[in-house]
Amino acid sequence: MQTRSASAPILREKSLEAVRLDKVGMRYGRVVALESISFSVQEGEFFSLLGPSGSGKTTTLRLIAGFDRPSSGKVYLFGQDATHVPPYRRAVNTVFQDYALFPHMNVRDNVAYPLLIRKVPRTERYRKAEEMLALVKLEGFGDRRISQLSGGQKQRVALARALILKPRVLLLDEPLGALDLKLRQEMQVELKRLQQLLGITFIYVTYDQGEALSMSDRVAVFSRGRIEQIAPPKELYYRPRTQFVAEFVGGANVLVVGGKRFALRPERIRVVKPSEGILGRVEAASFVGYGNQVEVRLGDGTLIRVLMAGDSVFTPGDEVGLAWDGDALWPLEE
Structure with missing residues (x-):
């Protein structure tokens, strides 16, 4: 019987199911953040978690990323139990709403930073950083300071940095929340383009129904720590299951x-x-x-x-x- 060393990366086996939550609950003291939710996300799917503030979306994302451990239930990644696997051993990366870019570094060094941590030689990490900048349409921006970028450009830098390690699952926590309407719409198109080009599984958190409906293959609607419905956008809109979904998605x-x-x-x-x-x-x-x-x-x-x-x-x-x-x-x- 083969065993896996403690330092070896895991969760790289090929599987049609990228993520599965099985009866996952989350409590903070007496506060119930999630009530025994279950769902799965397929590889290559653009899957959105939609709901109002405090409904459990970000909590769910943090459990998939490994930043928190559930109070009950299990989290599976690519068919393996990852409930107690630390974040750095998951084939997952996260883009946050505030981007978390380093202001003292230029754009190239920000993008290359994950490779620096892994001690990749400078020439190689800069080459890959330039590839990522080209992917997000920021060629020639490598020497710029973060303070010189617009909100949309910062978002693209954060995406490039998250993609440089080639994760199989990319988690996005309301990444467009700080942008104005025009930039939000442009970035929606860009995110969908990148997801289809790379074939990476995207799990996207948003309170904006327009974002969820326009970009997603399927949407999970959250309310008070529960999932009200999971469905493709058109089904969600025209065939809502509950009153909450009907009113929250499209204002029926x-x-x-x-x-x-x-x-x-x-x-x-x-x-x-x-x-x-x-x-x-x-x-x-x-x-x-x-x-x-x-x-x-x-x-x-x-x-x-x-x-x-x-x-x-x-x-x-x-x-x-x-x-x-x-x-x-x-x-x-x-």
């Missing part, structure tokens, strides 16, 4: 019909004459860039949000009718 209306709850997307609703639909009164109308949003209060007190194309001709106080096709209602779990 939730209606009670016959004692059961249904999700109704704002863009599936038509505003018609009062006599042709369910009667309501306009409470607010606003332009939201990609359309007009109209909020209508029904007779039973329910507030319905409608998303319309074109110019809104409604003002608060107007009586309107609302109509939708039968298949626009999606049943939710109680």
